[in-house]
Amino acid sequence: MMIALVLLVAVALLTLVHWYVWRRTVRDVAAPGSAWRRIGTSLLVVLPLLSLGALVGGRALPLAVERWLAWPGYLWLAVLLYLVLALLVGEVLRPLLLRAGRRRRPAPQPEAVAVAAGAPAGAAAAEPAADPSAVPPAGVDRPADGPADPSRRLLVARGVAVAAGATAAAVVGNGAYGVLRGPRLKHVTVPLAKLPRQAHGYRIAVVSDIHLGPILGRAHTQRIVDTINGVQPDLITIVGDLVDGTVADLGPAAEPLARLRARDGAYFVTGNHEYFSGAAPWVEFVRELGVHPLENARTELAHFDLAGVNDIAGTAEGQGPDYDRALGDRDTRRAAVLMAHQPVAVHEAVRRGVDLQLSGHTHGGQLWPGNHLAALANPTVAGLERYGDTQLYVTRGAGAWGPPVRVGAPSDITVVTLASRQA
Incomplete structure (x- = not known):
């Protein structure tokens, strides 16, 4: 019942948003029966249907069909967001533009005022008006009363619509280019009190939220592998949300992971x-690729312990995180690094004396102002923060979910360099 109510509210909200966009970009700018009126109305019916198909198609449609829906459907959701934001800015500017363009009529000359009142011409020049404030000085215009000229209103409406559309297209186009180009490298140094001097400068490549699916595929994986191998890290950690689909559909897209190279190997936890x-x-497929899954487990590397926990989403299937299995009975004199997809795991990490937690999940908000919403559900949205004696690093991720677009939250692969305080 609750799910049905949420869906009903979501559909009603989307309908209202699309009606507003139609009103400002179609009805207000095009005459009934015009070509743009027909085309714009058709687009604002078809595009949301494609978006709905993209959102639900992954569970009901073959991947090849889903791709045809995903590109226009997901991109429209991103365009819609920034189109609405731009139109709302236009609502603030619209009255100012109308007022600035309102026709101004010249004030009557004093002689004309006198003649209109029945006085002889030139009398007004001989003696001052009884009320100087009633007639503006000669040559000064005064604004016309009443509403703006209809042609001016149409011009402003079209200007706002075009500006909003161009802004949304530019923002989304730039954000899509950033995703499809591939993630950029980010470098962070993290000092650990328990790290021995011999491990000073140890480098961990952290990648999360690759999101292979109907849009991002094998070429995206290969770009990530090439980027990671190019920095020759000591360890590679894949912190969940690798895929959006089944092994049968997306296994080939993930195969380049078999070419990851690091001295201490590559590890994976679920998102x-x-x-x-x-x-x-x-889990079995990445194992076959040579990537080691850590399912509520721990491995002892030369200079610190590396642990990993399942994602919270696995709880419903009896496969949720088990911190006791992953971190219990360890030598607490050694530094511990925990792989956990969601940043909220940091509260458990603090209780168990973890030195560093590596997470993803948030995408850094992905689409501004989504970072503010992500901050409501996550202790850290992106970057490095300290919680007691535990440090949490959250990567923005290497891919994108839904729209292949990022605005204000560029994708990244992070190289975390561990520093020993004894060095």
Whole structure:
């Protein structure tokens, strides 16, 4: 019942938003029966249907069909967001533009005022008006009363619509280019009190939220692998949300992961999206690729312990995080690094004396102002923060979910360099 109510509210809200966009970009700018009126109205019916198909198609349609829906459907959602924001800015500017363009009529000359009152011409020049404030000085215009000229209103409406559309297209186009170009490298140094001097300068490549699916595929994976291998890290950590689909559909897209190279290997933990399509097959598949899954488990590396926990989304399937299994009975004199997809795991990490937690999940908000919404559900949205004796690093991720667009939250692969305080 609750799910049905939420869906009903969401559909009603989207309908209202699309009606507003139609009103400002179609009805207000085009005459009934015109070509743009027909085309614009058709687009604002078809595009939301494509978006709906993209959102639900992954569970009902073959991947090849889903791709045809995903590109226009997801991109429209991003365009819609920034189109609405731009139009709302236009609502503030619209009255100013109308007022600035309102026709101004010249004030009557004193002689004309006198003649209109029945006085002889030139009398007004001989003696001052009884009320100087009643007639503006000669040559000064005064604004016309009443509403703006209809042609001016149409010009302003078209100007606002075109400006809003151009702004949304530019923002989304730039954001899509950033995603499709591939993530950029980011470098962060993290000092650990328990790290021995011999491990000073140890480098961990952190990648999360790759989101292979109907839009991002094998070429995207290869770009990520090439970028990571190019920096020759000591360790590679894949912190969840690798895929949006099944092994049967997306296995080939993930295969380049087999070419990851690091001295101490590559490790993987599940994210919430793995459980949407079946986490167990993916765990086995990445194992076959040579990437080591850490399912509530720990491995002792030369200079610190590396632990990993399942994502919280696995709890419903009896495969949720088990911090006791992953971190119990360890030598607390050694530094501990925890891989956990969601930043909220940091509260458990603090209780168990973890030195550094590596997470993703937030995408840094992905689409501004989404970062403010992400901050409501996550202790850290992006970057490095300290919680007691535990440090949490959250990467913005290497891919994108839904629209292949990022605004204000560029994708990244982070190289975390560990520093020993004994060095």
